[in-house]
Amino acid sequence: MSFESLWADQSAIGRNPETGGYTRGGWTPTEREATHWFLDQCAARGLAVESDGIGNLIAWWGASDGPGVVTGSHLDSVIDGGAFDGPLGVVSALAAIDRLRAEGFEPSVPLGVGAFVEEEGSRFGMPCLGSRVAAGVLSAEKALALTDRAGVPLALALEQAGIDPAGVGPSPLLQRMGTFVELHVEQGRGLTAPVGVASSIWPHGRFRFTFGGEANHAGTTLMEDRHDPMLTYAMTALAANKQARLAGARATFGRISVEPNGTNAVPSQVTAWLDARAADTATLELLLAAITKQATERAERDGTTLEVTPESVSPIVNFPTGLRDRLVGVLDGAPVLPTGAGHDAGVFSDAGIPTAMLFVRNPTGISHSPAEYAEQDDCLAGVEALAAVLKDLAK
Ligand code: GLV
Ligand code: MN
Ligand code: MN
Secondary structure: OOHHHHHHHHHHOOOOOOOOOOOOOOHHHHHHHHHHHHHHHHHOOOOEEEEEEEEOOEEOOOOOOOOOOOEEEEOOOEEEEOOOOOOOHHHHHOOOOOOOOOOOOOOOOEEEEEOOOOOOOOOOOOHHHHHHHHHOOOOOOHHHOEEEEOOOOOHHHHOOOOOOOOHHOHHHHHHEEEEEEEEEEOOOOOOOOEEEEEEOOOOOOEEEEEEEEEEOOOOOOOHHHHHOOOHHHHHHHHHHHHHHHHHHOOOEEEEEEEEEOOEEEOOOOOOOOOOEEEEOOHHHHHHHHHHHHHHHHHHHOOOEEEEEEEEEEOEEEEEOOHHHHHHHHHHHOOOOOEEEEOOOHHHHHOOOOEEEEEEEOOOOOOOOOOOOOOHHHHHHHHHHHHHHHHHHHOO
């Protein structure tokens, strides 16, 4: 089947007609619909699907045992995300397999197409939840303690998706991942050629800032009598922006929750999530320390409290240079670039699986937005590149 028709089919699933975006949190109905679409595509191709205890999937072409070359990505999305982040890698993988089969290529090792769950962490707050659990980086106990914003525990979400939570834990699928190559849309403006190869993933973390104050009347409480956590938060958001600029790093408060969230009351509590990233670990640590220091000083002035809780920290990932250079060679000198975005490929690389990434050009650099976009010709170049890489790795 052509990339174009696979893409049209897949990208119709769960598209919000008002925003043009997708909200496919892990194990939600829209994400399940996309996953069932994937399973149907695998069945139509006679690929043998293996799943693990949290719902990660690998569909195999070729022998049913022994390690193989796996490609693929994820089908979940951020809240109101774009069409490409994740699905492009899964659809391109299927299209590349179709292409190799049409050419009569016979792989010497099994080729697998993977779809890994809750990569964005948009539902349970933990990025790369599926791959972290599979790799044993996140214990079953910690994973099963997660709840979504509505208070639904992970175990219930799994049950509702027909998955027995008793199976959550390190995944046997990893034993069969001899090599992993993830194709992904580039998420900044760093790539000017149609296709590039990843060098590294920036270290990054998610930190929960809880600002406590005193609820009070918006009309009668003198400005000088207030203990307003919104002010402490607001100043912290400005400080984060400034410190990230000074450090050449990234800091974002993209999610907040306010109690009691009433227009005519000084809030009692503001919870805000900081996403911080930098090119190296030392810079990331200094950035967090600088933001926390300014937030603490401001809390003292406001008479508020502050608690900072790391929810996840992802180390720097340097993809193995041998595999990376091999891809660059197959692709006639494709450009090599780092990324500030997180990926399951980083988790698998850390777990010792030889891993590489291909990027498809993003002409606007916009991502995690309905406006995320890649030209069709670049997507086709991505499929061609992926097929060439798979052929080289599985010849
Ligand atoms: C995922 O795309 C992330 O970088 O947060
Ligand atoms: Mn993403
Ligand atoms: Mn992604």
